[in-house]
Amino acid sequence: MKKVAALFIAVATFVVACTPKASPSATEALIPAESRVKTDKTTIDAGQVISSTSCTKCHREKDYSRATYDELRPVLASMVKKAKLDEKEIQQISAYVHSKAKK
Ligand code: HEC
Structure with a gap:
């Protein structure tokens, strides 16, 4: 019986450990793609x-011009969670980072 329990724990641990935490689709859902990011001055200023x-x-404040917007998106996805930004603020910070990012 003990063996069965140990096996169960081993399998459960394996399943949990091997499930990716931040999938690329999480970034897709959270941070607007380059084609959808806002570029108006009001939004960019709010992001600043x-x-x-x-x-x-x-x-x-990080130097966003060291990388392209696409390279920064996964970092941004984790940072907006750390900063606990809401959806509107995510649009704004994305617009600002996009305006500064390496072209
Ligand atoms: C709860 C703490 C926390 C908050 C809030 C936070 N960050 Fe970070 N950030 C970190 C840590 C820790 C690192 C990794 C160490 C470092 O580069 O300073 C980091 C690194 C970064 C990097 C560099 C990543 C790299 O690969 O060099 C960028 C860019 C960044 N943050 C942007 C932001 C932006 C934009 C916000 C606001 C939306 C933000 N961060 C808010 C903790 C935070």
Whole structure:
């Protein structure tokens, strides 16, 4: 009986450990694709405010121009969760990062 329980735990651990946490589709759903990101000044300006307030709680403002927007999207997906941004704020920070990112 003990063996069965041990086997069950081993299998369960394997299943949990091997399920990817952040799938690419999570990024897709959270951070707008380059073709859908907002480019109006109002949204970009609002994003700049978020970048210098919510995004500086843990580190100084990052230099977004070191990478392209597509390269930054997965990082952004995890950062907006850390900063606990809502949907509108995610649109805004994405627009700002997009405006600064390497072209
Ligand atoms: C709860 C803490 C926390 C918050 C809030 C946070 N970050 Fe981060 N961020 C980190 C940590 C930890 C790292 C990894 C160490 C580092 O690069 O400073 C990081 C790294 C980064 C990087 C660099 C990744 C790389 O590969 O060099 C970027 C860009 C970034 N954050 C952007 C943001 C943006 C944009 C926001 C606001 C939406 C944000 N962060 C909010 C903790 C946070």
